[in-house]
Amino acid sequence: MDEIFGIKGQICFSKDLEHLEIAENGIVLCSRGKSLGVFEKLPEAYAHVPVKDYKDALIIPGLIDLHVHAPQFVFRALGLDMELLEWLDVNTFPQEAKYADPAYAKEAYSLIVEDMLKGPNTRAVMFATLHGESAEVLMDLVEQSGLVAYVGKVNMDRNAPDYLCEESAEASAKATVAWLTRTKGKYQHVKPILTPRFIPSCSDQLMQKLQEIQETWDLPVQSHLSENISEIQWVHELCPDTSCYGDAYARYGMFGGRYPSIMAHCVHCPENELDMIKNNGVYIAHCPQSNTNLSSGMAPVRKFLDMGLNVGLGSDVAGGYTTSILRAMADAIGVSKLYWRTVDASAKPLCLEEVFYLGTKGGGAFFGKVGSFEKDYEFDAVVIDDSQYHKCIDLSVKQRLERAIYLSDDRHICAKYVQGRQLF
Amino acid sequence: MDEIFGIKGQICFSKDLEHLEIAENGIVLCSRGKSLGVFEKLPEAYAHVPVKDYKDALIIPGLIDLHVHAPQFVFRALGLDMELLEWLDVNTFPQEAKYADPAYAKEAYSLIVEDMLKGPNTRAVMFATLHGESAEVLMDLVEQSGLVAYVGKVNMDRNAPDYLCEESAEASAKATVAWLTRTKGKYQHVKPILTPRFIPSCSDQLMQKLQEIQETWDLPVQSHLSENISEIQWVHELCPDTSCYGDAYARYGMFGGRYPSIMAHCVHCPENELDMIKNNGVYIAHCPQSNTNLSSGMAPVRKFLDMGLNVGLGSDVAGGYTTSILRAMADAIGVSKLYWRTVDASAKPLCLEEVFYLGTKGGGAFFGKVGSFEKDYEFDAVVIDDSQYHKCIDLSVKQRLERAIYLSDDRHICAKYVQGRQLF
Numbered sequence: 001m002d003e004i005f006g007i008k009g010q011i012c013f014s015k016d017l018e019h020l021e022i023a024e025n026g027i028v029l030c031s032r033g034k035s036l037g038v039f040e041k042l043p044e045a046y047a048h049v050p051v052k053d054y055k056d057a058l059i060i061p062g063l064i065d066l067h068v069h070a071p072q073f074v075f076r077a078l079g080l081d082m083e084l085l086e087w088l089d090v091n092t093f094p095q096e097a098k099y100a101d102p103a104y105a106k107e108a109y110s111l112i113v114e115d116m117l118k119g120p121n122t123r124a125v126m127f128a129t130l131h132g133e134s135a136e137v138l139m140d141l142v143e144q145s146g147l148v149a150y151v152g153k154v155n156m157d158r159n160a161p162d163y164l165c166e167e168s169a170e171a172s173a174k175a176t177v178a179w180l181t182r183t184k185g186k187y188q189h190v191k192p193i194l195t196p197r198f199i200p201s202c203s204d205q206l207m208q209k210l211q212e213i214q215e216t217w218d219l220p221v222q223s224h225l226s227e228n229i230s231e232i233q234w235v236h237e238l239c240p241d242t243s244c245y246g247d248a249y250a251r252y253g254m255f256g257g258r259y260p261s262i263m264a265h266c267v268h269c270p271e272n273e274l275d276m277i278k279n280n281g282v283y284i285a286h287c288p289q290s291n292t293n294l295s296s297g298m299a300p301v302r303k304f305l306d307m308g309l310n311v312g313l314g315s316d317v318a319g320g321y322t323t324s325i326l327r328a329m330a331d332a333i334g335v336s337k338l339y340w341r342t343v344d345a346s347a348k349p350l351c352l353e354e355v356f357y358l359g360t361k362g363g364g365a366f367f368g369k370v371g372s373f374e375k376d377y378e379f380d381a382v383v384i385d386d387s388q389y390h391k392c393i394d395l396s397v398k399q400r401l402e403r404a405i406y407l408s409d410d411r412h413i414c415a416k417y418v419q420g421r422q423l424f
Numbered sequence: 425m426d427e428i429f430g431i432k433g434q435i436c437f438s439k440d441l442e443h444l445e446i447a448e449n450g451i452v453l454c455s456r457g458k459s460l461g462v463f464e465k466l467p468e469a470y471a472h473v474p475v476k477d478y479k480d481a482l483i484i485p486g487l488i489d490l491h492v493h494a495p496q497f498v499f500r501a502l503g504l505d506m507e508l509l510e511w512l513d514v515n516t517f518p519q520e521a522k523y524a525d526p527a528y529a530k531e532a533y534s535l536i537v538e539d540m541l542k543g544p545n546t547r548a549v550m551f552a553t554l555h556g557e558s559a560e561v562l563m564d565l566v567e568q569s570g571l572v573a574y575v576g577k578v579n580m581d582r583n584a585p586d587y588l589c590e591e592s593a594e595a596s597a598k599a600t601v602a603w604l605t606r607t608k609g610k611y612q613h614v615k616p617i618l619t620p621r622f623i624p625s626c627s628d629q630l631m632q633k634l635q636e637i638q639e640t641w642d643l644p645v646q647s648h649l650s651e652n653i654s655e656i657q658w659v660h661e662l663c664p665d666t667s668c669y670g671d672a673y674a675r676y677g678m679f680g681g682r683y684p685s686i687m688a689h690c691v692h693c694p695e696n697e698l699d700m701i702k703n704n705g706v707y708i709a710h711c712p713q714s715n716t717n718l719s720s721g722m723a724p725v726r727k728f729l730d731m732g733l734n735v736g737l738g739s740d741v742a743g744g745y746t747t748s749i750l751r752a753m754a755d756a757i758g759v760s761k762l763y764w765r766t767v768d769a770s771a772k773p774l775c776l777e778e779v780f781y782l783g784t785k786g787g788g789a790f791f792g793k794v795g796s797f798e799k800d801y802e803f804d805a806v807v808i809d810d811s812q813y814h815k816c817i818d819l820s821v822k823q824r825l826e827r828a829i830y831l832s833d834d835r836h837i838c839a840k841y842v843q844g845r846q847l848f
Contacts, residue, residue, distance in 0.1 A: 074816040077830035078823055080757070081775045095817075108816045295761040295773060321830045333504070335762070337719040342766050349719060351505045392498040392532045393519075399502055406501035406745045409833065 004031045009054035010397045013373040014357040022397050030379040033420035037375040054383050061371050062122025062380030063325035064363030067264040067285035067314025069127040073112035077321035080293045084228040096129045097164045105134035113141045118410040119324045122380040122418045123148040130154045132179030139190045146423045152195025153179045157206045169205035198224040199235045199248045207252040221254045225263035228296045244273040256280030267297045283310040288331040290319030298339040302347040312363020329355035329405045383415035428455045433478035434821045437797040438781040446821050454803040457844035461799040478807050485795050486546025486804030487749035488787030491688040491709035491738025493551040497536035501745035504717045508652040520553045521588045529558035537565045542834040543748045546804040546842045547572040554578045556603030563614045570847045576619025577603045581630045593629035622648040623659045623672045631676040645678045649687035652720045668697040680704030691721045707734040712755040714743030722763040726771040736787020753779040753829045807839035
């Protein structure tokens with residue numbers, strides 16, 4: 001880790017939303033887990049540094065999944081003829097209950113960690129279940145894999161079936177503190193994140209206790225926001241004294257500001273909610289595949305970008321059925337085209353440069369200087385061998401990246417680095 | 425081919441749009457390339473017939489791609505930040521021109537035939553390019569593969585760049601007859617189909633000559649209809665005396681009726697066009713991925729089904745980037761959900777049963793008794809080993825089929841039969 005090394009290939013990364021930086025036969029140098037920048041030719045001072053040459057392969061920053069439900073991986077791509085609230089009751093809750101057993105959790109969580117390891121993502125912000133012991137199992141597995149993650153033990157003390165509902169706000173808070181205490185200082189690459197499931201699942205008492213935990217433990221928070229029309233209506237009924245769904249988090253200090261927060265979906269945010277997101281620097285996890293699968297709708301991403309909001313991409317497994325953020329990029333483009341065609345002709349569809357930024361530097365910002373090869377960014381890199389995709393045609397590196405976004409699968413990921421560590 | 429044999433496994437097929445037929449540990453028998461039906465237990469008369477046991481694997485009818493541009497496969501997943509007309513000029517026409525060279529055609533067409541062979545499709549209705557000799561190369565390759573296809577040499581004599589435009593209506597017609605003459609009687613599994621590219625590419629003189637060829641050679645026809653708003657406007661300008669886009673085909677006898685026809689897309693058909701489609705029994709090739717990629721819009725498939733129209737699925741490579749009709753099923757569901765949510769709340773989203781029907785029996789009807797395991801249907805079968813997809817969870821066969829639609833790729837296709845011939 002202390003030594004400087006480089007990797008060489010066809011390098012693509014983002015500095016901003018509008019431009020794709022491409023270095024053909026470029027070299028990214030790594031020192032102590034961080035990038036020293038991208039070079040066309042090694043500077044004199046680094047002339048003797050070892051460089052692994054990936055030749056014609058594409059090299060991109062590791063991708064960031066800002067929203068994924070790890071326990072739902074085992075039942076992804078099932079029951080997708082339902083909308084959110086029915087899907088939770090029928091499909092999700094009975095499956096999540098199985099994680100009461102840490103042995104089951106180990107077997108099931110191994111599958112998603114293995115899948116993520118083989119794919120293009122290097123970091124994720126994960127929901128576990130309400131079971132603290134199993135959440136710890138997930139953290140152990142991520143740590144062992146070398147990937148980086150925030151993992152949250154879920155809190156939920158109402159509007160859930162008895163078999164998947166914490167007994168009281170006190171019990172939920174106590175289990176959370178026990179989980180935090182047990183895992184404190186245990187990991188190098190995994191951190192805890194506060195995880196109230198969503199407002200319908202959390203009583204006011206619970207939210208208040210979580211706020212206290214957040215302050216004591218200095219934790220970021222993740223949850224869901226304005227995903228589905230019935231859900232939003234339900235929140236209005238549950239919290240009649242709030243100005244919007246987001247306000248139901250904000251009144252307990254869990255909507256950005258001092259403590260960073262990620263809100264998944266934001267498909268149907270009213271104007272005042274978007275303003276609050278902007279003012280508080282809340283991160284939006286845009287999950288296009290899930291929003292399609294659960295008939296939630298199409299998020300107004302062009303508007304998010306025009307407003308300068310913090311946006312990244314999420315797989316939302318198992319609302320989404322694939323963990324790959326390459327696929328999320330493709331889906332984000334597709335949905336934005338349909339949104340432009342059918343909802344708002346002034347909302348220009350997302351282009352390649354933009355979705356690539358969202359899936360790398362956009363989401364990476366939640367982790368710090370992550371998601372780019374600029375100097376001082378953490379050295380997460382994915383090497384893609386796309387040679388089978390450019391037969392009979394000459395392609396620029398940018399064209400090859402576009403094709404990799406649409407076509408590549410785990411067969412084409414041939415090397416992966418996280419924080420300077422080579423995972424394979 | 426003359427011998428009776430069976431294959432055994434977890435069998436799924438459609439008889440109608442509403443129901444999925446499932447035979448767990450069922451056997452489909454094949455005699456002379458046709459199904460004898462599905463049995464739970466072999467009848468006495470067939471007790472000694474050899475049965476290949478695929479055990480727990482799924483067995484489905486071979487899938488039907490009703491609309492695919494074979495020459496575009498090599499540049500799939502490129503330039504998708506454009507709409508149809510720009511995409512044709514910038515992306516498509518220069519690439520199609522390369523098929524003037526039959527040696528290039530052989531190399532390039534081999535890639536799509538190989539891809540289709542490995543995937544879940546068994547039959548396709550294909551556009552080639554305007555080059556008759558290369559169209560024949562494609563027919564040769566499909567024939568050798570054992571797959572079944574209609575292949576069309578494209579006709580286009582206007583509104584195309586000089587390097588990809590036939591000199592005159594006469595020259596186009598002459599080249600078509602030469603191609604038909606050269607390939608007549610040459611193939612067992614490949615048939616020609618008349619292929620005017622779309623109305624903007626075909627002069628009235630050409631359409632008239634194609635009608636004569638259609639009558640002389642008794643040919644079905646394929647083309648494009650009401651895909652993109654600018655395209656439709658253009659057709660209105662080019663054919664001011666027609667009542668709709670479809671009428672511009674119909675006045676030359678190329679819109680169903682006596683000669684079967686497939687029209688791809690039908691995203692923006694006015695009512696009178698839909699009535700004409702119904703009255704003439706025109707087949708609609710629904711291509712959801714392409715309609716998204718090229719920002720064309722969302723086809724009103726629920727309406728097509730309610731009207732009882734003939735509908736199948738198309739990959740529309742390279743408007744679409746994948747040939748797999750499993751993926752087209754997933755995309756058809758997804759787009760129908762967004763259509764329901766944003767365009768027409770009375771248009772219930774498509775469900776699993778419906779898209780499975782469309783990708784098998786719906787499109788298969790264009791080929792005759794194809795796309796089902798019912799008695800007398802041609803024996804096309806695909807065996808999917810989905811074992812890696814049901815770890816840690818018990819699934820019904822229907823659930824496994826849903827998951828295969830969303831998740832499976834060519835790694836999971838472990839055997840394939842077409843007209844009773846085992847391809848692998």
